[in-house]
Amino acid sequence: NAGVTQTPKFQVLKTGQSMTLQCAQDMNHNSMYWYRQDPGMGLRLIYYSASEGTTDKGEVPNGYNVSRLNKREFSLRLESAAPSQTSVYFCASKTSLQRDTGELFFGEGSRLTVL
């Protein structure tokens, strides 16, 4: 099982360029998330999708857009990259079973540098 797969793993952008981070999960999970993690920091939620067809803002949504393409895929788009968006981005997914342990399954991360 692949779990949660993110692409690309590394990307360098120039200020003002756009790009899309792709995420796919094969665990039939309903909820998907995009987080960013800055050096030495915890995780901050950018956007999430509770179920197919819905998306909601997290703590730090400015400068990002998302698309829940289907149940498996959840993409994150930077329309006009800024140096402040240099970070490691993690996609995660979670089941929505009644007994919610809060267990998130994470992808390996996408390391983005904006020059």
Place this chain on the structure above:
Amino acid sequence: GQSLEQPSEVTAVEGAIVQINCTYQTSGFYGLSWYQQHDGGAPTFLSYNGLDGLEETGRFSSFLSRSDSYGYLLLQELQMKDSASYFCAARSPDSNYQLIWGAGTKLIIKP
């Protein structure tokens, strides 16, 4: 507001026992989760406490006291591979789908 506080760094010796604390302030509380993250890696789920008490999974245990707004992760028989950052997280009272994260505790293990 809602927040979880953890020590930024803890140092221990290989083979020893270490406790990583997490105190929280939230208007509602739905349980505490723990994650491990190695440098350059992704967070991985370790444990969850929905009720007061101790949960044990091999060398790792996690404890919760809701009356004290406090939990901890206990790592026994420390191994060098346990060197990592450990995060506590709690479900947000504002949303069933969001977690509130602590800033993480870097565990340094010395031989």
